[in-house]
Amino acid sequence: MKNLWNDDTAEQLVADYAKKGVGRDLALRVYTTRLLGGVPQLVLHGGGNTSCKIKATDLVGDEWDVLCVKGSGWDMAVIEPQGLPAVKMGALLKARKLDRLSDENMVALQRANLIDPASPNPSVETLLHAFLPHKFVDHTHSTAILAIVDQEDSKPLVAKVFGAKMGYVPYIMPGFDLAKAAADVFDADPTVEGLILDKHGIFTFGDDARQAYDRMIHYVNVAEDYVAEHAKPKTAKIALPARLASPAAIAPMLRGAVAAPRGEGRFDRMISDFRTSDAIVDFINSAEIADYAGRGVSTPDLSIRIKTGPLAVPAPDADKIGDYKAVIQNHVDAFAKDYRAYFETNDALDDVKRTMLDPMPRLTLVPGLGMFGHGRTLKDARIASDVGEMWIEAVRGAEAVGRFHPLSKADLFPLEYWSLEQAKLASNKPKPLTGQVVLITGGAGAIGAATAKLFADNGAHAVVVDLDAEKAADAARKAGNNSIGVGADITDPDQMRAAFDKAVAVFGGVDILVSNAGAAWEGRIGELDDTLLRKSFELNFFAHQSAAQNAVRIMLEQGTGGALLFNTSKQAVNPGPKFGAYGVPKAATLFLSRQYALDYGAHGIRSNAVNADRIRSGLLTDAMIASRSGARGVSEKEYMSGNLLGQEVTAQDVAQAFLHHALADRTTADVTTVDGGNIAAALR
Incomplete structure (x- = not known):
């Protein structure tokens, strides 16, 4: 274990915090806490804690002896001074005279004596830090120390490895009883430089931040050296199959x-x-x-x-x-x-x-x-x-x-x-889609991006798939919740498969498909070039089929059901003039969604469609809006709000419809219309 203390870095941090009114001791406490917290072999995700004893002034100007100890929820690797809430020492020391103290009362005692009432809860091991007389106390769950204490008869091994320099504390659950026992062990031999807690970890202490930190690294190295020097031969290996599955x-x-x-x-x-x-x-x-x-x-x-x-x-x-x-x-x-x-x-x-x-x-x-x-x-x-x-x-x-x-x-x-x-x-309530993974094609477009954001806000991790990889990554970043972007030409089956494979690699699977990508071409159906119509079918029908096939493949392996959601468009039920190249494959996609509902409902896989119309997007561009409104002989504003409600429908409205279907776990083979009201497009 390398000692990471650096005089220049330490002094720079002290100087930086001095400008913010933070004293030297607390600044160095922050410094060494970060050093410990940045090493996973010592501290992981909220584990471990540190403290220092200083003086602090309360809101009315009274000065107190306080213990600044790691607060609940703070990561030692990135801790700030406010992550070490100050607790009045007097009340903590009085607690040692008690015969018992429940966990709830211990927390109440600590909170009642905070200098700043808005501080996070002090560590559950606050009393242990308080009962030790040293100014600085460090605690980690070093893996090397655990190798020594995770033995059936660990006490003699601890004595053999560390000698008289470290006290031994039998296992006791963290809290009041452990604090008293650890303090008693120290009082029995005040010359020790730390405590080894059976099945738990290590405490070291010192008169200054560096001494406590140096002792931690030293005794962890003692444990590491012992393990390395006394290692037994490796155990036998299992026989692996000739070909391992991936x-x-x-x-x-x-x-x-x-x-x-x-x-x-x-x-x-x-x-x-x-x-x-x-x-x-x-x-x-x-x-x-x-x-x-x-x-x-x-x-x-x-x-x-x-x-x-x-x-x-x-x-x-x-x-x-x-x-x-x-x-x-x-x-x-x-x-x-x-x-x-x-x-x-x-x-x-x-x-x-x-x-x-x-x-x-x-x-x-x-x-x-x-x-x-x-x-x-x-x-x-x-x-x-x-x-x-x-x-x-x-x-x-x-x-x-x-x-x-x-x-x-x-x-x-x-x-x-x-x-x-x-x-x-x-108190940690999950969101409606917590634990679920949604893959969205056309994810960087207006509807796709709005859907990714809404699903992520509701707990899902989104896989945003788009032809433009940079835009996909940007939409995923804006969606949040560790969503990812994937660049893919979804008319290429191999690239579609790769996008789903990426979802599996990062999240383990897929629960919801929003098959949203599409593009529109204009022209009277009898005059269309055959190549153009086939191109439209590749994107507006076959890509939906490819996406659904991949989603179902994964959902069947998971065995937990799932949701297939298709963006089918109003054109699927109410075709517009000179828009057949788009409407015909979309109509096929509408019936594709119903076929999946029929064929996979028994597996808990739901299949629904969203029938949206006149949404400003990469598909319905300003130029397209001008063209379509001209074809109908109305203004652009009248065209976009030409519905029963007289309101323009947005990408967010469509996203809400997709979310509704993701949550409606007893609905399948449905079509939800999002167009502000168009009787000609209403299903009947």
Whole structure:
């Protein structure tokens, strides 16, 4: 582990923060917190915490001794001074005299003594930081330290590795009891430079920021060196199939299997993030991988990210890929069954009212390929993958020096179902399309871009497909929610397939297709050049068929249903003069949508159309508006608002219709008209 302290950088940060009224100690606290937070082998996604003890002035000018400690929700890698809320030390120190303090009262005590009431909640380990006398205290979940403490009899090993310089604290769930126990260990030997917390991590401390940081890096290096010097020979590897299936081939199957059913054909879907490297594959190919996964998480904090541990499945045989979906489903079902038993057994031990979390795995290990992180959002899925990499590193180290023996699942349960975490989860309400992936063709146009933005605002991750890759990327960026842009000529089947493959590679699958791309050509039908009509059919009909085929291919593998949404246009039911080149293939597309409803309804795949008219877009350009209004003998304004409501219809209105169909999970074979009212185009 490299020591990243740099005098010049540290002093520059101190100078920069001084201009903002931030003192030297707090500035250096921010500096070393970022150094620790930027190393995944030490800190991951909200884990770890740091503190410093300084003086601060409240809103009425009174000065207090305070503890500035990492606040809930802050990432140590990018922390700012406000991410270290100041808590009055006096009340915190008095708490040590108490015999007990509930988690809720502990949080209330800490919030009641904040200098700034608007600050985030201080870390759950605030009292531990307060009870230690040092000015600076650092805490991480170093994977090297976990390799030492994740042993059946870790105490003598800790003594052997670190000697008398580090105190040993038996496992206790974070909170008041752990704070008191850690302080007692320190009081028994005030010469120690840090504390090793069994099955948990490491604390180091010092009189200044650099001393605490240097000690952290030093003792992590001691652990790393011990693991490297005492490593046992590698375990045997599993026998892999002669031909492995690709990640893309199994991703939809796996994503479908981990979708939590809500009954009556409804699912809480998840996004999947595939991760691989030589190191990942080498470890996952171990003959013991299923056993390692079943033992649990390397530190209890990870239960919030990957539940009781990973799921290990067999390597996928490309020559037997037709059978692999059932293999995955059986393993996921077994994981879920075990999780329910884990919950029911431990929940019955007391009278606390708890709500069981969904029992689906959040990390799947696939020998020969890599691993898939699962989450309700891409961010959560990537976090699960990040955690997986650190889990592998910790387990590899633990097995190198002994036998991986993490915290028991019975002891893990109180943390996973901690009242504070339950409250946090209860307040995190998903959006209507959270966990779903929508692919939109013609995605950079007016209707496509509006649809991508609206779906992303409602929780979906959008794959914006357009002929212009730069415009697709720009529309995806504006849509937000980690949406992506893909450049493709959708009249080319190979490029269409590649666009869907990209959706699978990034998100694990597709749940909604908005087949929107189109272009219009004018001319009387009997005078059209045959080449032009065929060109229009390629884009306005066959591209829709190609998109739907690809979507259905993935949806069937997922087994969780889906939605096919077609932009068919008013021309499909009410053709306009000299517009046959556009209207005829659009009419075919309308009936295509109904055919898909007939053929795939039994699989939970819904197929609906949106019949829109006169929407300003790349298709209906200013020149086209002038031409069409002239053909009808009306002004451009009259043409655009020539409907029963007398209002121009916008791309956002069409997007709302697509959203309606995405959410209407009991509607199929429908056509929704978005034209402000046109009796001639009304279906009957």
